Amino acid sequence: MYLQGHIGVSALILHFLEKKGIKIIFPVALFSSMLPDFIDKPLEFLFLLPGRFVGHMILTWLIVVMLGKGIATRMNRPDVFIYSYSLALGAMLHIIEDFRDPILLRTVFWPLFGWSLPSQNGRFDFLLGLKDPYYAVLEGIGLALVFLVGIDRGWEKEEFIKLGGILVAYWILYLSFYAIFIGIQIN
Numbered sequence: 001m002y003l004q005g006h007i008g009v010s011a012l013i014l015h016f017l018e019k020k021g022i023k024i025i026f027p028v029a030l031f032s033s034m035l036p037d038f039i040d041k042p043l044e045f046l047f048l049l050p051g052r053f054v055g056h057m058i059l060t061w062l063i064v065v066m067l068g069k070g071i072a073t074r075m076n077r078p079d080v081f082i083y084s085y086s087l088a089l090g091a092m093l094h095i096i097e098d099f100r101d102p103i104l105l106r107t108v109f110w111p112l113f114g115w116s117l118p119s120q121n122g123r124f125d126f127l128l129g130l131k132d133p134y135y136a137v138l139e140g141i142g143l144a145l146v147f148l149v150g151i152d153r154g155w156e157k158e159e160f161i162k163l164g165g166i167l168v169a170y171w172i173l174y175l176s177f178y179a180i181f182i183g184i185q186i187n
């Protein structure tokens with residue numbers, strides 16, 4: 001699943017959780033639902049690391065929450081704690097949405113199942129995957145979902161523009177990586 005798929009499904013779940021009375025900072029959690037890939041994919045392309053790395057580990061987000069809790073208590077800033085668990089919640093949704101193969105549990109629960117991480121099938125699977133119509137459809141559905149949630153939340157024009165900005169930035173980044181590592185093929 002790519003950015004728009006993640007952001008769409010996560011928007012729906014976060015919106016639901018908030019309606020159930022769970023206090024989160026919605027934009028932070030929504031943005032964080034893309035963070036695991038924002039962190040790990042560039043590391044993969046540039047440094048040959050596994051495609052799911054620190055951003056896809058529960059440990060990382062536990063540390064974020066603990067740091068947030070620590071700062072909140074020491075500096076009497078309860079908002080920092082809410083920020084930190086909103087970040088962790090978004091990332092956790094991403095990790096759950098990514099799940100399709102039990103082998104990924106090694107990464108998600110690292111280091112419970114051993115120190116080594118499962119190796120990636122292909123270093124550029126993430127970049128090449130977009131050619132798969134299945135993913136293209138998911139991306140369309142994701143975009144539609146986040147727009148519907150935005151409308152239900154009564155988003156103003158500025159909020160939609162901000163979302164559009166993030167999506168444009170992502171696609172520029174994605175296509176740049178694509179151009180560098182896969183090459184632009186003109187037939």
Ligand SMILES: [Zn+2]
Pocket residue numbers: 036037056094098
């Ligand atoms: Zn991911």
